[in-house]
Amino acid sequence: MAAAPVSSTRRRKRFANREAVAGWLFASPWLIGFVAFTMGPMIYSILLLFLKWDLITPPEWGGLANFTRLVGDRRVPIALYNTAYYTFIGVPVQLAVAFLLALALNVQIRGLALYRTIYYLPSITPAVASAVIWLQILHTDYGTLNEFLRNFGIAGPNWLYEPALAKPALIMMSVWGIGPQMIIFLAGLQGVPAVLKEAATIDGAGEWSQFRHITIPIITPIIFFNLVVGIIGSFQVFTAAYIMTGGGPENSTLFYVLYLWRNGFEYFRMGYAALLAWVLFFIISFFTVIQFGLAGRWVYYEALRS
Amino acid sequence: MSHLTRRRMLLGFGAMAGAGVLAACAAATPAPAAGGAEEEAPAPAATEVPEIVGRPAPAGVAKTIKLSVWGDITDMQIYSGIADDFHKEQDEIGVELEQWIGSYYEKMQTQIAGGVEPDLIYVQGWRWQPFAERNVIRSFNEFIDADLPDYMTDVWSDAARPQTDMDGKTYMAVSDGGAMVMVCAREPFERAGLDFPPDPNWTIEEFTETVQALTGTFDGVEQWGFQAQGGYERLAPFIRLNGALEWDQIVNPRKANFDDPAVTKEIQLWVGDFVNEYKASPTPAMMQGGANTIQTGNVAIIYEGPWFLARMWGPSAAREGGTPFEVAPVPRGSAGSICNGFRHGHAMSARTPEPAACWELLKFIGSDVGQRHVSLGGRQPNSGRRIEEMWGPIVEESYNFTTSSAFASGWDTGTVHVISGAELQMNNEAIGPALDSVINGRRTAEEAFAEANLDIQAMLDDYWSELEG
Amino acid sequence: MAQQQSIKSASDAGPLRFWQRMSVQRLAGRLLLHAILILLGITFMVPLLWTLSTSFKHPGQVFTRPIQWIPQTLRWSNYQEVWTILPMPLFIRNTMVISVTALIGTLLSTSLCGYSFARLRWPGREKVFALVIGTMMLPGAVLLVPQFVLFRSLGWIDTFFPLIVPAWLGGGAFYIFLYRQFCSNIPYEMDEAAIMDGAGYFRIFWQIILPLTRPALITIGLFSFLSHYNDFMGPLIYLNSNRNYTLSLGLRMYQGRFGYDWHWVMAASVITVAPVIVIFFLAQEQFIAGVQLTGLAGR
Known part of the structure; x- marks a missing residue:
């Protein structure tokens, strides 16, 4: 009998070892890909912080030149402000709309497939086409939006030509593109086990309490995902400004990554662009770490084992 | 039920994976290796490739020149025509076209960073100077001094010089442009x-x-x-x-x-x-x-x-x-x-192993034959005389006006x-x-x-x- | 099986049974939901409707006021021109080869990795996962050129490999994170029971976890397919020969330097988008299958 605990510990250890080996093996595709394609360029981008690189000739030692440039760069605060504005107003609005739509489209109603497809359409319309149609919708005199506002006696503004309104206009546009978030929510909602709901119904729980106590907790990992990824992605917003506004009017849509892109590819300062990138990396990390830290309080995992 | 579905799913994946990988390899192999301008790529099945798709240079040529083309359809039509005529004219030099679409200069810088840029690079007259300052494109005065055909003398006019020259050296041959x-x-x-x-x-x-x-x-x-x-x-x-x-x-x-x-x-x-x-x-x-x-x-x-x-x-x-x-x-x-x-034209990569062949092609693009392709394709040709004599009649006819x-x-x-x-x-x-x-x-x-x-x-x-x- | 049957019969029920089963309040709720969904849906359809309408217009009708939603004469020749001026069939083939091959790689590699991060315990897991998330936070613009130089040294320029191979090796942090989230909500008792039966981790992954996460797989597959299908920067940077070009590059060629030929751009857009709509329509059907599976599994 005395030997039994020892052997069971050993067995448990063996199991743990097996699990550890399996864990690394299962994760190996990403590890190999990371080492092969991403790690080198990432390390290189760290070296670039101290280099001057115009992309087309070999980099030169720049010492702290990139850092002193950053300290004196008045456009970085502007770009950061624009980006933070877009992120902290845009992401909550996008997620709220996506979540409500997903709830509405998770009900058994007729034409469900059609509705889902329609709400996903703007996300698959090519960016060029969306850009043109948005210019039409936001037109001061003939635009659909201002025509609509005119019904209520409101004279619509110059959406994309007022520095104060260009960012809200871009946020409004972004709401049309929430298809992916909606689909992720929908996939999460579909994953709520029917048995749990049935059990709750038998226990006499109303629809609201079912929703509040079963649906919401079970999809918190998905809400968490959309929030984390939404903020990471939104901090890197680029295309809308690159295609439609070019950062204007008066730098009001000069987003951080647009400014970074210009430094790297238009101003021949890839070293400085790398510094801007790593600054953004730490800003995003800050918000991401906070979110992971707070996750324990509200995100419910059935089986995430630590 | 779940077993059946899964098996079907897996079967489907397997089939798709097999087909996909095969297709990927099939598609990837005929592409010429990077930087291997010397290497001859096998001709693709001619039937399925329409005229304007860049073809590899004809087999048997001694030298191959790569040329980048601006991203519009009309530019590819113009340079496909020029390349065809150039191949008819001589059989020493082959031309391969690369079309860069959309973010043109980003592509150009990336190509140069990777050392795989074409021999002749299409540029706008006010955007090549940083590349010359960094010696990644070269001047070709030695060719102009030794061998400037009469038909090209008016290409480098006083008005053009700021867009073609830097520090007294010439880096760009005007191939088309636009007066407003x-x-x-x-x-x-x-x-x-x-x-x-x-x-x-x-x-x-x-x-x-x-x-x-x-x-x-x-x-x-x-x-x-x-x-x-x-x-x-x-x-x-x-x-x-x-x-x-x-x-x-x-x-x-x-x-x-x-x-x-x-x-x-x-x-x-x-x-x-x-x-x-x-x-x-x-x-x-x-x-x-x-x-x-x-x-x-x-x-x-x-x-x-x-x-x-x-x-x-x-x-x-x-x-x-x-x-x-x-x-x-x-x-x-x-x-x-x-x-x-505005002047647009071609700059020569400093790394090109065939500057003399590049010059031959530049002369051909600048000639009446080349400039006729430019004019017919809707771009404005490279000298005031050609705009008046060659391009004017074409556009006055197509666009119904008299003041060209x-x-x-x-x-x-x-x-x-x-x-x-x-x-x-x-x-x-x-x-x-x-x-x-x-x-x-x-x-x-x-x-x-x-x-x-x-x-x-x-x-x-x-x-x-x-x-x- | 029984549950599945009941869902099916509910949606197929004739009008009479429909009335009987619904309380007035519930019916009113349904109608209101439809009304809201239709109204909102119209606004979501506007971009695509405009695209579709413009694709049939004469270039001279594109910007008429007020907007002409249905052109007086449908100009089918736009499609004929777009189809032949550039080799669209070739571009479609290239795009499909890239997107489908990458899709398969993404599904396999991200599910393996996501499973590991969610359900297996191994030393260093949290640190590696932080690294995965970290790769999402560094703007790709600074990695573009170093990566190009890397792929160039492998001789992969002007091939599809730089666009496909990364998908087979990890497939991107976004998808791994997404799969991990979905994976982490399946009760662990299922794994334990399987381990008791002597199943290895791969068998658990393959026979239990994969089928249960079907909605997630469909979602990831869809996103991966779309992102490769619509990718512009990747093909632009890595492909040089027109015969290797993709639909997104073709679309941009129609746009041209001054962005004028909208009738062509929009016809090309419709050609690009149509298959995606069909694929999406079919894929979203799979969500419903997902419910049944999860429902069964919970039992």
Whole structure:
């Protein structure tokens, strides 16, 4: 009998070892890909912080030149402000709309497939086409939006030509593109086990309490995902400004990554662009770490084992 | 149930994976290896590849030259035609075309960083200079000195030099370009009861009067005289009409003079006043998405280039039935009539192993045969003489107008906004935002540029200290 | 099986049974939901409707006021021109090869990795996962050129490999994170029971976890397919020969330097988008299958 605990510990250890080996093996595709394609360029981008690189000739030692440039760069605060504005107003609005739509489209109603497809359409319309149609919708005199506002006696503004309104206009546009978030929510909602709901119904729980106590907790990992990824992605917003506004009017849509892109590819300062990138990396990390830290309080995992 | 579904799913995946990988390999193999210009790629199945898809150089040639082509369909048509004719002409040198679409200069820089750039690179006359400063493109004076055919002597004219030369050496051969003119629509002139076409020798004052007389409601149509545009590139010639200059020099400036009263006065007129004071131009917000423009019939005059003519008349006109028009030179100021005379052409990679073969191809592109392809493809050819003799008749016929000579005179005197490695930054971050505020009527040009000029100067200083220090 | 049957019969029920089963309040709720969904849906359809309408227009009708939603004459020749001026069939083939091959790689590699991060315990897991998330936070613009140089040294320029191979090796942090989230909500008792039966981790992954995460797999597959299908920068940077070009590059060629030929751009857009709509329509049907599976599994 005395030997039994020892052997069971050993067995448990063996199991743990097996699990550890399996864990690394299962994760190996990403590890190999990371080492092969991403790690080198990432390390290189760290070296670039101290280099001057115009992309087309070999980099030169720049010492702290990139850092002193950053300290004196008045456009970085502007770009950061624009980006933070877009992120902290845009992401909550996008997620709220996506979540409500997903709830509405998770009900058994007729034409469900059609509705889902329609709400996903703007996300698959090519960016060029969306850009043109948005210019039409936001037109001061003939635009659909201002025509609509005119019904209520409101004279619509110059959406994309007022520095104060260009960012809200871009946020409004972004709401049309929430298809992916909606689909992720929908996939999460579909994953709520029917048995749990049935059990709750038998226990006499109303629809609201079912929703509040079963649906919401079970999809918190998905809400968490959309929030984390939404903020990471939104901090890197680029295309809308690159295609439609070019950062204007008066730098009001000069987003951080647009400014970074210009430094790297238009101003021949890839070293400085790398510094801007790593600054953004730490800003995003800050918000991401906070979110992971707070996750324990509200995100419910059935089986995430630590 | 779940087993069946899963098995089916897996089977499907397996089949797709197999097919996909096979197809990927099949598709990937015929592509020539990177940088292997010498290596001959097997010809793809000719039946499924239409004419304009870049073909590999014909087999058996001794040398292969790679050439980059701008991203429009018409450019690929032009250079496919040129390559075909070049192959017929001789059998020593083959041409391979690479078309770079959309973000052209990003692609160009990436190619150079990877050491896989083509031998001849298509560039705009004001964008290659940073590449020459860094010695990644080479001058080809030795070939010009030894072997300049007669038909190319007028390609490097005085007006072209700022866009082709740097520090006394030539880096770009002009292959096409665009001189800009005042495009005038007939109907608004007739509605307002003005003579059409306008006097080609008009002065700024006459132009201003005309524009105001064209603005208003005539026969129940609300129309504007002039379609003002707020971009610096197209504004530069107007600033200079009365002799002002917003830099110490156009090529590699060291000092910005945007706060000079003579400069802000012109900016105020062309960007601010036509829109906000005379109300003779729709605002940018009104024109957004193609409304209230010369193509919709309610603007009389726009400052545009040869690429715009197809919008006015012909099969792809922006209005059904087309918009009848003529063109006139930019109105004269005390310094004469000045317009943008954009040059585009080819620069030679410093790494090309075959500079002599590149020169042969450049001469062919610059010849009448090559320039006919350019003209027929809708681009403007490389000299004033060819614009008048070769291109003029073609466009007057296709676009139904009679005044194409305005383009030839613009070509011979045309200017360029500025040539500087700091151009994009100054334009994006300082000049552009300042012009935004002037065209929106929020600030006068004087106010906006008193502040912006400090920024512009700081960027110039920064650029030079980085380059020299 | 029974549950599945009941869902099916509910949706197939005739009008009479429909009325009987619904309380007035519930019916009113349904109608209101439809009304809201239709109204909102119209606004979401506007971009695509405009695209579709413009694709049939004469270039001179594109910007008429007020907007002409249905052109007087349908100009089918736009499609004929777009189809032949550039080799669209070739571009479609290239795009499909890239997107489908990458899709398979993404599904396999991200599910393996996501499973590991969610359900296996191994030393260093949290640190590696932080690294995975970290790769999402560095703007790709600074990695573009170093990566190009890397792929160039492998001789992969002007081939599909730089666009496909990364998908087979990890497939991107976004998808791994997404799969981990979905994976972490399946009760762990299922794994334990399987381990008791002597199943290895791969068998647990393959026979239990994969089927249960079907909605997630469909979602990831869809996103991966779309992102490769619509990718512009990747093909632009890595492909040089027209015969290797993709639909997104073709679309941009129609746009041209001054963005004028909208009738062509929009016809090309419709050609690009149509297959995606069909794929999406079919894929979203799979969500419903997902419910049944999860429902069964919970039992």
